[in-house]
Structures are given as C-alpha cells and as structure tokens.
Amino acid sequence: MASETDRMTEQPADLPAGRGKRFVERLYRLRIVGFGLGFLCIASVLLGQQRGIVLWSLAVFHGFIWPHVARRAALACEVPYRGERLNLMADSLFGGFWIVAMQFNVLPGVLILVMLSMDNIAAGGVRLFIRGIGAHAAGIAVGVLVMGVKFAPMSTMTTIIACLPLLIIYPIAFGWAMYQVSQKLAARTREFEHLSRTDGLTKLWNRRHWEGQLAVEFERCRANGYASCLLLIDLDHFKRINDTLGHPAGDAVLIAFADLLRRHFRAGDSIGRYGGEEFGVVLPGATLRETQAIVRELLMRVREQAHEPGASCPCTISAGIAQLTCDMPDYHRWLLEADRSLYQAKAQGRDRIVVAGTAAPVAAADART
Numbered sequence: 001m002a003s004e005t006d007r008m009t010e011q012p013a014d015l016p017a018g019r020g021k022r023f024v025e026r027l028y029r030l031r032i033v034g035f036g037l038g039f040l041c042i043a044s045v046l047l048g049q050q051r052g053i054v055l056w057s058l059a060v061f062h063g064f065i066w067p068h069v070a071r072r073a074a075l076a077c078e079v080p081y082r083g084e085r086l087n088l089m090a091d092s093l094f095g096g097f098w099i100v101a102m103q104f105n106v107l108p109g110v111l112i113l114v115m116l117s118m119d120n121i122a123a124g125g126v127r128l129f130i131r132g133i134g135a136h137a138a139g140i141a142v143g144v145l146v147m148g149v150k151f152a153p154m155s156t157m158t159t160i161i162a163c164l165p166l167l168i169i170y171p172i173a174f175g176w177a178m179y180q181v182s183q184k185l186a187a188r189t190r191e192f193e194h195l196s197r198t199d200g201l202t203k204l205w206n207r208r209h210w211e212g213q214l215a216v217e218f219e220r221c222r223a224n225g226y227a228s229c230l231l232l233i234d235l236d237h238f239k240r241i242n243d244t245l246g247h248p249a250g251d252a253v254l255i256a257f258a259d260l261l262r263r264h265f266r267a268g269d270s271i272g273r274y275g276g277e278e279f280g281v282v283l284p285g286a287t288l289r290e291t292q293a294i295v296r297e298l299l300m301r302v303r304e305q306a307h308e309p310g311a312s313c314p315c316t317i318s319a320g321i322a323q324l325t326c327d328m329p330d331y332h333r334w335l336l337e338a339d340r341s342l343y344q345a346k347a348q349g350r351d352r353i354v355v356a357g358t359a360a361p362v363a364a365a366d367a368r369t
Contacts, residue, residue: 096139
C-alpha cells in the first residue's frame with residue numbers, strides 16, 4: 001500500500017518522457033511499509049484457516065517482492081508516472097483478490113481496501129479512486145473464479161492484533177509523506193512567487209511588483225502623514241555599450257549596477273528595474289534632504305567607477321527625485337513627477353540629479369561637494 005500526494009489531480013496526456021521518477025520513489029518507500037504490514041494481516045488469516053502453499057507463496061510475493069517489481073516496472077516505462085498509476089491499479093486488484101482469499105474476513109479486508117482507496121484518492125483524486133473501486137471489484141471477481149465463495153467474516157484476536165501495526169503505523173507514514181510533499185510544494189510556491197516578482201536579469205523587483213510597492217507606500221504615507229521620496233535612475237548612454245561591446249556586456253553592466261544599488265540603499269528601500277536601463281527606488285520615510293544626500297553619494301560612486309580601467313559599470317547616471325506631496329491624487333502622479341525630473345536631468349546634460357519642483361539641478365560639479 002502506498003500513497004503520493006503531489007499528484008492531486010489528473011495529469012495531462014502529454015507528459016514528457018521520464019516524468020514521475022520521484023513519484024515512483026515515494027510510492028516505493030510507502031509500498032514497502034504498507035505491503036509488509038499488510039502481509040501480517042493476511043498471514044494471520046491464512047494461518048487460522050490453514051491455507052495451502054500457493055496462497056502463502058502469493059502472500060510472500062505480494063508483501064515483500066511486489067514493491068520492488070512495481071518500482072522497476074514503473075521506472076522502465078517511458079513515463080514512470082503513468083507506469084506507477086498502473087501499479088496502483090494492480091495494488092487494488094490484489095486487494096480485491098485477498099478479500100476472497102481471506103474468505104471475506106471483515107477487519108483485515110476492510111482495512112486493506114480503505115488503505116488502498118486512500119492511496120488512490122491521494123494519488124489521483126476522485127477519478128483514480130473510482131478506478132480503484134473498479135479494480136477492487138475485478139480482483140474480487142478473479143478470486144471468486146479461482147477459489148469460489150466462502151464466508152468466514154469473524155476476526156480472531158490473533159488477526160485483530162496482527163492488523164494493529166497496519167492500522168497504526170501506515171497512517172503515520174502516510175501523513176509523514178503528505179507533510180514532506182506539502183513542504184516541498186510550499187517551498188516551490190514561495191520560489192515561484194518570488195520569481196514572478198523579480199526581474200530575471202538583475203534579480204531586483206520587476207516593474208509590476210515594484211509599482212505595487214510604490215502604490216502601497218503612497219497609501220501608507222497618505223494615511224500616516226509622513227514623508228517619502230521616489231527616485232528614478234537611468235544609465236547614461238547605455239545604448240553605446242550594447243552597440244560597441246555587445247548585449248552580453250550590456251547585461252553584465254546592468255547586473256553590476258543592480259548589485260551596486262542593493263549595497264548602496266537602505267534595507268527597507270524598494271528597488272526595482274523599471275525598464276531597460278532605468279531603475280526605480282522607493283525610500284520610505286526619507287526626507288528630500290536625506291534622499292538628495294543618498295543619491296549624491298551614488299552619483300559620485302558611479303562616476304568614479306566609470307573612469308576606472310575595466311570598470312563593471314563604465315557609464316554615469318541621471319536621476320530624478322520626487323517627494324510625495326499632499327496634492328498628488330494617486331501614485332501615478334508621484335511616478336510622473338519623478339519621470340519628468342529624470343527627463344530634465346537627461347535633457348540638461350546627464351550625470352546629474354533633478355528634484356521635482358525645483359528649477360536648478362544638482363549637477364556633476366555640485367555632487368562633488
């Protein structure tokens with residue numbers, strides 16, 4: 001008896017070759033536990049009924065050899081996942097057969113059918129559960145054809161005790177398997193969520209998520225009445241790098257600059273790639289004076305590095321700053337003010353900072369003081 005909980009729904013028909021090996025391995029481990037314990041249930045009944053060598057041999061095969069055969073058979077399939085689902089149906093077929101072989105002994109029969117059905121519904125939902133019921137019925141039919149029908153539904157104390165390990169241990173193993181899979185799924189979900197929020201090249205926030213952060217900060221400032229500033233940065237003449245050195249070199253510059261931004265700004269600042277060679281930074285709680293000081297220092301660092309031999313970021317930057325004001329109706333206006341300031345910085349010669357609402361830029365010479 002085995003279970004797989006990371007396949008909760010029916011799989012598509014176009015599964016790639018090799019898909020489902022981990023599924024097979026998890027089932028293999030649980031099948032070893034479940035079928036080994038299930039052997040105790042069956043053996044207690046066969047012993048009490050003094051059954052022959054054929055059924056005993058089949059019970060030994062099913063309890064201790066079949067899990068290994070099933071694993072090898074599934075892994076030999078082009079798509080192991082499909083092979084393992086066939087193994088689950090074989091498990092259910094065996095289960096139905098043992099119901100007849102045990103002469104419909106109630107406790108072990110019900111226990112085996114319930115555990116197998118639990119496996120099927122965990123591995124493939126209602127559809128596989130229904131197929132499993134059909135396989136149980138087919139197994140019962142095979143058993144009736146081979147052995148006829150005899151009823152001995154009462155369970156002896158020996159059988160009751162023999163069923164306890166399966167009743168106690170297997171659900172614990174099943175629950176542990178479910179927990180492990182749920183933890184892996186949760187980790188993958190967190191990873192996918194993070195990937196959906198980050199830019200693939202720079203690993204900064206992508207534009208969609210960064211604008212979401214900007215909107216949240218706008219509403220927080222409006223509600224609490226504290227200052228915040230928005231910064232847009234553009235790498236000057238970045239197109240020349242792509243044209244002269246190639247796009248891989250341009251990508252390397254973007255990555256290096258993103259790393260510089262992460263090191264330069266505060267831990268609570270939200271940094272994102274706004275588009276192309278343009279970046280945005282939200283500075284929660286920062287005053288205009290504080291923001292100007294931070295950006296001046298960044299401007300100087302980038303300028304100094306740009307002239308170093310083999311510089312990782314061989315260009316200067318232009319920046320536009322906008323402080324949140326009470327007359328801004330929404331965050332789009334805040335963003336527009338920062339964008340206008342950036343445009344002015346580029347129009348006035350680049351390598352400088354322009355603050356929204358001020359006529360004089362912070363030029364390259366001013367930034368040195």
